[in-house]
Amino acid sequence: MKRREFLKIAVMGAIGWGIAPEVMAQNIMMSARVSLPGEFDDNIKDYLHKMEHFDEPQTGDVRIDVGEYRVFESVVMRLRRLQQLVGHGNFQKLSFDRGIRIARRYSEVGEFSRVETGFMEKIFYTDASLYGFFGQKTMHNLTDSVRVKDVVRIPYTGNYLYRGAPLKTFEEIRRQVGEDVRLTSGIRGIMKQFLLFLNKAYRHGGNLSLASRSIAPPGYSFHANGDFDVGQAGLGADNFTGRFTTTKVYKRLNDLGYLTLRYPQKNLLGVRFEPWHIKVVA
Numbered sequence: 001m002k003r004r005e006f007l008k009i010a011v012m013g014a015i016g017w018g019i020a021p022e023v024m025a026q027n028i029m030m031s032a033r034v035s036l037p038g039e040f041d042d043n044i045k046d047y048l049h050k051m052e053h054f055d056e057p058q059t060g061d062v063r064i065d066v067g068e069y070r071v072f073e074s075v076v077m078r079l080r081r082l083q084q085l086v087g088h089g090n091f092q093k094l095s096f097d098r099g100i101r102i103a104r105r106y107s108e109v110g111e112f113s114r115v116e117t118g119f120m121e122k123i124f125y126t127d128a129s130l131y132g133f134f135g136q137k138t139m140h141n142l143t144d145s146v147r148v149k150d151v152v153r154i155p156y157t158g159n160y161l162y163r164g165a166p167l168k169t170f171e172e173i174r175r176q177v178g179e180d181v182r183l184t185s186g187i188r189g190i191m192k193q194f195l196l197f198l199n200k201a202y203r204h205g206g207n208l209s210l211a212s213r214s215i216a217p218p219g220y221s222f223h224a225n226g227d228f229d230v231g232q233a234g235l236g237a238d239n240f241t242g243r244f245t246t247t248k249v250y251k252r253l254n255d256l257g258y259l260t261l262r263y264p265q266k267n268l269l270g271v272r273f274e275p276w277h278i279k280v281v282a
């Protein structure tokens with residue numbers, strides 16, 4: 001993106017989110033520097049430090065506006081109830097439209113209000129570079145859905161993969177690495193990505209920048225079109241931490257050359273190091 005264009009979007013976004021101009025200016029300076037990978041100066045060091053401490057609040061982080069906090073909270077709670085109702089597996093593939101319809105029909109979830117869908121729309125169409133996330137957009141419309149007929153359920157995982165390259169890659173990994181490798185996250189549709197991203201922000205007081213350092217904002221996840229995550233059997237949730245790099249599965253994957261990473265160490269995309277993420281989509 002051209003710097004001018006970026007500034008324009010960023011400033012427009014800042015108005016929408018009610019961020020103090022001086023905080024925004026700082027973000028813009030940072031981002032402009034970050035977009036020049038050759039320039040390994042103090043700003044880059046500062047940026048890398050932030051990425052190492054991705055789960056801590058940082059200066060200039062973008063947060064949910066105070067006036068919108070209640071809507072944000074009610075969306076998080078409704079998405080949680082929706083996941084509970086349809087089940088984890090089905091929720092992975094759920095589209096926005098279908099999710100809205102199901103919520104309306106079942107009182108245990110309850111209808112998304114206009115303000116709530118408006119909030120979700122705003123989150124979806126906000127340029128995530130505003131948060132400090134510089135990954136690519138993978139879904140362009142809020143209503144884009146998973147191609148359900150091209151999807152295969154992977155037994156015992158509650159996860160799905162697309163037929164073709166993703167499934168082939170996973171089967172090859174399983175053949176070469178052995179029984180110890182687990183599919184920890186496959187296809188994720190828009191509702192799942194919303195829940196993951198907003199949940200993370202919710203656990204950190206509405207900090208959207210912090211959330212975006214480890215979870216792509218909805219519309220920016222490559223899990224929507226083929227990438228997936230793997231882990232070591234028995235490691236549980238620690239598969240999504242640095243501990244994964246100490247496992248046999250990680251070492252095998254690395255030796256076999258599968259870890260041409262989407263988000264390598266010291267990437268300049270505003271995303272933490274994710275060694276468990278298998279890049280399938282070019």
Ligand SMILES: [Zn+2]
Pocket residue numbers: 185223227228229274276277278
């Ligand atoms: Zn991933």
